[in-house]
Amino acid sequence: MKEYEYTKINRMDHPHNYMYSPYQGEKFINSYFKDRIKYFKNYIQKREQKYKYKIDFLVLSDGTFFLKKFLDKEFSDKFDESLKGLVDWDNCLEIEGYIRNTTNNIVNLSSLDIKDIIKTEVLLYAILNTQLKGKDNKIVKFWLDILIKRFEVTKKIYEEYGSNFSKGRGRDNNIVLYFMFSLCLSIFYCSTKNIKYLSTLLKITDLICSIEEKTLNQNFPLVCFGLILLVELLTIKSLSQKIKEVNFEFA
Amino acid sequence: MNLHNIGMLAADTSRSKMYLKELIKKKLLPHYVLLLLNPNHELLPGQTKNHSENEIIKLLKNLNIKYDISYNSNINDDYVIDMITKRPEEIFIFSGYGGILLKDKILDCGKRFLHIHGGYLPDYKGSTTNYYSLIKDNSIGASAIFLTKEIDSGPILIRRKFSPPIDRREIDHKYDSEARVKVLIECLQNFIKSGQWEYKLNNNIGGETYYIIHPVLKHLSILGNGALI
Numbered sequence: 001m002k003e004y005e006y007t008k009i010n011r012m013d014h015p016h017n018y019m020y021s022p023y024q025g026e027k028f029i030n031s032y033f034k035d036r037i038k039y040f041k042n043y044i045q046k047r048e049q050k051y052k053y054k055i056d057f058l059v060l061s062d063g064t065f066f067l068k069k070f071l072d073k074e075f076s077d078k079f080d081e082s083l084k085g086l087v088d089w090d091n092c093l094e095i096e097g098y099i100r101n102t103t104n105n106i107v108n109l110s111s112l113d114i115k116d117i118i119k120t121e122v123l124l125y126a127i128l129n130t131q132l133k134g135k136d137n138k139i140v141k142f143w144l145d146i147l148i149k150r151f152e153v154t155k156k157i158y159e160e161y162g163s164n165f166s167k168g169r170g171r172d173n174n175i176v177l178y179f180m181f182s183l184c185l186s187i188f189y190c191s192t193k194n195i196k197y198l199s200t201l202l203k204i205t206d207l208i209c210s211i212e213e214k215t216l217n218q219n220f221p222l223v224c225f226g227l228i229l230l231v232e233l234l235t236i237k238s239l240s241q242k243i244k245e246v247n248f249e250f251a
Numbered sequence: 252m253n254l255h256n257i258g259m260l261a262a263d264t265s266r267s268k269m270y271l272k273e274l275i276k277k278k279l280l281p282h283y284v285l286l287l288l289n290p291n292h293e294l295l296p297g298q299t300k301n302h303s304e305n306e307i308i309k310l311l312k313n314l315n316i317k318y319d320i321s322y323n324s325n326i327n328d329d330y331v332i333d334m335i336t337k338r339p340e341e342i343f344i345f346s347g348y349g350g351i352l353l354k355d356k357i358l359d360c361g362k363r364f365l366h367i368h369g370g371y372l373p374d375y376k377g378s379t380t381n382y383y384s385l386i387k388d389n390s391i392g393a394s395a396i397f398l399t400k401e402i403d404s405g406p407i408l409i410r411r412k413f414s415p416p417i418d419r420r421e422i423d424h425k426y427d428s429e430a431r432v433k434v435l436i437e438c439l440q441n442f443i444k445s446g447q448w449e450y451k452l453n454n455n456i457g458g459e460t461y462y463i464i465h466p467v468l469k470h471l472s473i474l475g476n477g478a479l480i
Contacts, residue, residue: 149460
């Protein structure tokens with residue numbers, strides 16, 4: 001089976017533009033599954049580290065809880081359960097409850113103005129907070145669409161963006177920002193089933209998987225990222241099962 | 252019929268070739284063609300090969316269609332903009348290389364660019380939208396618009412939905428172009444009939460803007476045999 005090429009080399013340093021990607025038949029889907037399952041199994045067995053900032057607990061515990069609910073609701077066949085069974089849910093969710101008072105540190109999404117300079121981390125926390133509280137999807141979509149546009153054009157997420165989100169500035173290699181963006185996209189896909197968000201999610205997860213684990217920042221939440229991969233690959237599996245007369249190899 | 256006020260901006264791509272062949276077949280000849288050739292060995296988006304013996308030039312010569320060649324393939328380059336600006340035609344059928352957006356300078360050069368978008372507007376704006384619509388609706392589409400600064404947002408002259416192609420592996424270079432060319436011909440025929448550009452939908456707002464589809468979803472769209480969502 002041909003290797004899945006999109007995670008083969010570091011996509012932060014060598015971005016893929018995905019233009020006119022060649023058709024390789026069902027084997028390509030099989031190679032995607034094989035590749036993603038490899039990363040999922042690797043990340044999911046890690047123990048979460050202790051995070052420096054309380055704010056991270058919000059993302060990890062509420063985000064994890066949201067993804068777990070989606071996984072339980074949508075995926076329940078034998079194969080799905082076997083993958084879900086690999087997750088140490090107690091470890092993932094044990095920090096839930098810590099975080100109820102930390103949201104004060106997060107700005108209100110509706111207070112952000114596109115005409116201002118926007119710090120990406122601030123924006124992503126605000127988006128996640130709004131998403132996890134089940135608030136207005138319209139404003140979430142507005143900001144996510146802007147970030148998606150910048151990412152799809154440059155294949156980068158910058159530390160901050162100038163007025164009207166015209167140009168990215170500062171570092172473009174903060175992998176935690178890419179993780180947060182992938183969490184926002186996965187939650188938005190779970191809520192809307194809009195494949196536009198799944199398409200960009202696949203590109204972001206390609207990029208993160210393509211980076212050597214040892215070079216990932218110590219604040220990178222490997223287990224939660226593993227869950228995002230699980231949501232993504234079970235979604236792709238579910239979509240592919242609707243295709244008649246093609247047998248994919250999921251394992 | 253020679254369309255006196257209409258020129259064409261063509262590239263050395265399967266789509267431009269299909270456009271020209273069909274325009275010739277329907278006797279809707281552009282008054283002038285500016286052909287952007289790719290001077291490099293590396294193929295540009297929309298190309299399956301880079302021709303030294305160019306088929307488009309042969310077609311233009313055979314039909315005595317006035318043409319110029321630019322060995323600069325960048326539509327936004329000053330040289331290309333200058334060549335277009337000095338032409339008398341007011342409307343240009345746009346069929347440049349894929350993945351390039353027209354910048355303000357060319358959009359402000361005094362010409363209007365008739366673009367056939369590969370997707371049903373306003374629902375499907377942006378790139379590779381026919382793959383997305385196959386997954387969502389099991390159909391493909393094409394829509395005629397004049398290009399504006401906002402992507403795929405000009406008023407809609409005509410839009411059509413089509414059944415899914417028989418061989419979905421050929422969408423990029425065959426079926427997407429086929430859908431577009433049908434809409435282009437219908438749009439030009441409407442113009443000839445009424446003598447003016449009539450808009451079917453002035454209000455091309457809303458919908459979703461899509462970006463190049465991820466190869467995994469592209470494969471599901473090709474392998475699929477019905478809507479998947």
